[in-house]
Amino acid sequence: MPPVESPRRQKIPEIIRPNRIACAFWSLNQEMTPAHKVNFVREIDATAMDRLRQETHNGEGLKPSYTALIVKAATIALKEYPYANRAILGPPFFRRIVQFNNMDITVAIERNVPQAESVVLADTILDTDRKSLVQITRELQHSLTADAEQHPRWKLFFTLLSKMPVFLSRWVIRAPRYLPNEWVKHRGNACFVNSPAKYGIDFVIADMIWPLTVMFGWVKERPIAIDGKVEVRKTMPLSIIFDRRIMAGAPAARFFNRLAEILENADCELR
Template identity: 45%
Template sequence: MKKSFYKLSISRAEKNAWSFNKALAPENVVTLNVLISIEKLIQRRNEFKERNEITPSFTALVIKAAAITIKRHPEANRAILGLPLFKRLYQFTNTDISVAIEKSLPFLPGQPFVSPIRNPLGKSLQQITEELKNLAVAQEQDNEDFKLYMNILRYVPYPLSYLMINFPIWFPSFWSKYRGSACWVNSPSKTGADWLQTIWPWPMSFSFGVVKKRPMVVADKVEVQETMPLILVFDRRIMGGGPAGRVFATFAKVLETADPELFESSFQQGVG
């Protein structure tokens, strides 16, 4: 009988990257989601277009909203890190937000490379948007972190490569350097799915779905509005459902109301 499958001949880099998937399944996670209207946010984005300025991307807006949220709720900016039997709860004082950047290997399209956006509260939305664009096209020769990541994938045999990639889980200084704070932002559903819930090593994972018009009830009437699905995946060892719900409510409100703090750096720097 003719076989209907065959084994791919893959490189060490591809094998290592594939093996890391099991690192992206932390236990004890809970998921919250909500659909919000972003009519006010769209209006503010259009103001940038009218001034012929760089229009903030939705990812940039969500990154800054996440940073504002953990600044207002420092209890959410914590992680359980350390070697086995020596794990401790650590409080982060930075608001660096990590984001996934799609980089492809021949048999692993869309393999994520993680890069923290440093101090998003001190940057304008336009600066964050440009930084995201640069990361998307970055190559090894112009991004030291990406070069280090690819060198580990290519040249370090498994399981040593697995241990190196996961140093941040065991050593807080590595976490702060390579993964930022306790918060992470991604948008895996931007390719088409309205909602997609994922699990990552970060204790607080903020995601958003496809932005599009959907029916919403406003003042007891059904209206078609621009909407954004929001998802929070959190480690229930860090906080319970009540505190996490309040954190999520703050995050949603910042975006739904187009909180002025989202745009403060832009106007203060004279580019908004």
């Protein structure tokens, strides 16, 4: 006679209530407009990037991060193709295309915020056209580790998320989309750089509130065709997401191909 099974005990799902920080941060998602976005993806040879990183380390004692290389390459490409450095800003019924002339590029910086795992600091590196790869790398390192008192942008952002009433912090966080001067002050220009590469992610396609997002994946050895032969080299998955209301496909492709060219010839282009 088979054993009698006891009735299965139903597990009741746990309801997690988002805290103030998460609720305020989620307001940024409301600015994303994936209906207007298009993405391009390609895999590029990272040999020249690694060569430049090692040479810089030998000469200056610090190896530039891949993020710094992307920021610098995007700076060059934006200067050559200024039509990529635009955004549609303004209040409803009064939105217009704004041309940015500054080279202040914003980068996603992960900060450890208890009970708010989704919070990312968007830190702007100012005047990237005037800074070296080493200077940009040091600023990125500072953004990762500095406490609030050492980092005014992080202090302001964390205060908005944790101290203000949620309805007010949401309004303040979203205000730059209506005011071009505030956009430049708090969000830089049109370009945002993001990467989940350190978590072992190859390709990522993620809409952001910036009209142009440059993303790269895990740099590692992969098979690649070189002069008709298959070789194993380090490669970088590279992608952009752009607002097609600002750039059509062909102009965006020219920008993207130039960006890839700069990175694949980094030891010449980024010195």
